Amino acid sequence: MLEKAHGPDDSLEQSASTAAYDTTRRRGARPDRFWSTRRVPAGLLALVLLAATGLLLYDLASVRADRPAMAWRRTLADELATRPLDDVWVRVGAGAAVLVGLWLLVLAATPGLRALLTMRTDAPVRAGLERAAAALVLRDRAMEVAGVRSVRVKVGRRRVRASAQAHFRDLDEVRGDLDLALEDGIRELGLARQPALSVQVRRPAKR
Template sequence: MSDAERENTRPGPAGPTLEKPSEGGGPPAGGGAGMEQSSSAARYRPDPEADGRAGRFWSVRRVPAAVVGLLLLAATGLLLYDIAAVRADRPGAAWRRVLADELATRSLDDPWVVAAAVAAVLLGLWLLVLALTPGLRGLLPMRREKPDLRAGLERRAVAVILRDRALEVSGVQSARVAVSRRRIRVRAQAHFRDLDDVRADLDAVLADGIGELGLARRPALAVHVRRPARG
C-alpha cells in the first residue's frame, strides 16, 4: 500500500473503507447531498451444488460455564455445610429457616414467587440457547477438503479481501464491504466511467473473489455504485 493510499484509509461503520487517490481530476468521493447512484442486486448467485458441507464452529463459552459452575459450587457447598451442622446437633442456619418458612407461607400468586419463577425460566432459556447454538457468528467456515482438517475465515478478513479486489476495478475510487453469514453488501464510489459498467465489472470481480475464498456456504452478493453529483 502506498503512502497516499495509507493516508486516505479510514474505518467505516459497515466495514473497512479505503479510498484511492482521485484520477483524471474527478470529484472527490465522500458523503454529501446529490449523489448519483446505481443500485441493484448483482448477477452473481450462489451455487449450492458447488458448496461443500461444513458446520459452523462452536464456541466453548468459558465465561458462562465458569460463572454457572462457580454459582452451583457455592450454593451446593453452603447447603452441605448447613446439613452437616444440623447432623452435628447444631442449629440450622437462619437463612435456611427463613427460606423454609417463606416457601411454606407464601402462595403461588405472590409477586415475589412469580418474579422468582420468571427469573428462573429466563435463566434456564438463556442456558439452553447457549447449549444448543454454535456461536462464533463472526467466523465463516470453509470447505473441508480433508475430514480431519477444519478452517474458517473471519468476516472482517473477508471484507478486507473483497474490498481490495473491488479497488482493482477501473473507475472505483473507494469501496465499503459489509459481510454477514448470508449476504455480502458492497458500496462503491466511482469517479469516472459509467456507473452500470463499473457495477458490471464489480459483479464479475467480486464473484470470482468469493469463489476463491473457499467458503463452505457462499453468501449472496449485492453491489451499489454511486458518485458525487457534479456541481
C-alpha cells in the first residue's frame, strides 16, 4: 500500500502495513504476567501503620497507668466531636483517605512490571524479556533490510510499531521485506503472547 502523506511536504511518500498475530497461548490459556513485589509502597504503609499503632498503644498504656492522655489525642477527639462534616478540612481529609485507598487497591489488583514481557517456555521456571531489549533486537533485524536508512521500533504489550526511512528501493518492497524480517524476529523472541505488527516506511524529509 503506497500512499501520499499530507503535510508540509506533499511529495513525502510512505507505505504502511499492519498484521495481526495469534495472541493466545497454547491450550487457550492466557499467559501469566509477572507481579511486582511493591516494596516501596508496602514498606511506606508498614512504617506509617507501625508508627501510628505504636503511638496509640503507648498513649493507651499511659492512660491505664493513671496518666493524662497526650494532647494530640485529646485535641483529635475534640475535633472529631465538634467539627461539622461539611468543614473544608474534613472534606480534604476524607478525599485524601479515599485517594490513598484507591491507590492501594490499584496496586493490589494490578501486576505492574509493564516493561517485562512473558516468554513462552515449557520449563517450570518462568522467563521474561524486557521490552527495551526486544525493541533493540527487532531494530537490528530491521536495519538488515536493504534500503532501510533508519528505523525506530516500539514494543508494546499488544503491538510492535516500526517506523522506518528508506533512501532507495520502492517503498512497498521495503515495507514487505520489513514485514517478513520483523515477523521472523517476533517469532524468534519466543513470547507467550505475540504482539501484532504495524510497519510504516517513508522517504526522508527533503532539505
